Amino acid sequence: MDHAALLDWLNTGDAAIRYQTRRDLQGVDDPALKARIATDGWGKQFLDHRNADGTWGRDFYQPKWTSTHYTLLTLCNLGFPSDHAKIRKTVAEIAPMMIAGDGGIGTSRGLNKSDVCVNGMYLNYASHFRAPQSQLTSVVDFLLAERMHDGGFNCMLNRSGAHHSSVHSTLSVLEGIKSYLKNGYRHQNAALQEAAKTAREFLLIHRLYKSDRTGRIIHPAFLTFAVPAYWRYNILRALDYFQSVGHPYDTRMADALDEIIKKRTRDGQWRRMAAHPGQVFFTMEAPRKPSRWVTLMAMRVLQAYPQAVMG
Helix, strand or coil: CHHHHHHHCCCCCCCCHHHHHHHHHHCCCCCCHHHHHCCCCHHHHHCCCCCCCCCCCCCCCCCCCCCCCHHHHHHHHHHHCCHHHHHHHHHHHHHHHHCCCCCCCCCCCCCCCCCCHHHHHHHHHHHHHCCHHHHHHHHHHHHHCCCEEEEECCCCCCCCCCCCCCCHHHHHHHHHHHHHCCCCCCCCCHHHHHHHHHHHHHHHHHHCCCCCCCCCCCCHHHHHHCCCCCCCCCCHHHHHHHHHHHCCCCCCCHHHHHHHHHHCCCCCCCCCCCCCCCCCCCCCCCCCEECCHHHHHHHHHHHHHHHHCCC
């Protein structure tokens, strides 16, 4: 397919894909189409699976992919309307119930220690759905306290200890910081901007997927594109973050960008890789088949970094 045909294909997908395609690839913000994310397709299906009290699954974090936590994260990533009253009510009820002894959001009630990665994801969707600043203050303080000497984050630091940051945790925190700053919150802004700067550098030092010591691939899963990604890191998700904050091209992105180009099919699309194991409410896109979500992400990354396409 040529570029125009790819856009036509994307614009026959779910409302969330159509809205982001028009906004990010065609430069048209369509509020009416954005509103349809809550009433059509995937967004409506997630709403239809809510419990009577507005939550999902058995608990805040259980079972993994059908929990309240991961459902809200997915809705956020779909661009679900941030002013949706029922979703905002659910988000506002999380912190009073789930705040841990260290000020972060716990994965179950009454914990003393919370998880950095979970709190990065929570900050992402809680900011998107405009949780009160008072509910985010201790989460921000907790995350900043967990920043490591190498500039990144690791969810094991406050539990069993860690000597090196994790790309999984670092990217989740970066996405949370982006959402928090984008939505106008003010607490610890300067410290968060500095933390984001060093966290991005941590990822770039690793060329987004390689050991900074040996140059070898850290894990082959980083080169696979499952959507939703949930907490799991991959290079497409990382580059999509970098383009979303307007980060300029860096030569240390080149290898990861080459890997994305290599995975483009002859039709110019990208496939969804095998789904992460675990129960889901419904299948959003078939594994190992052309994926509008992955293709959208790849196209906006390559649009932001044309140096990769030009070689």
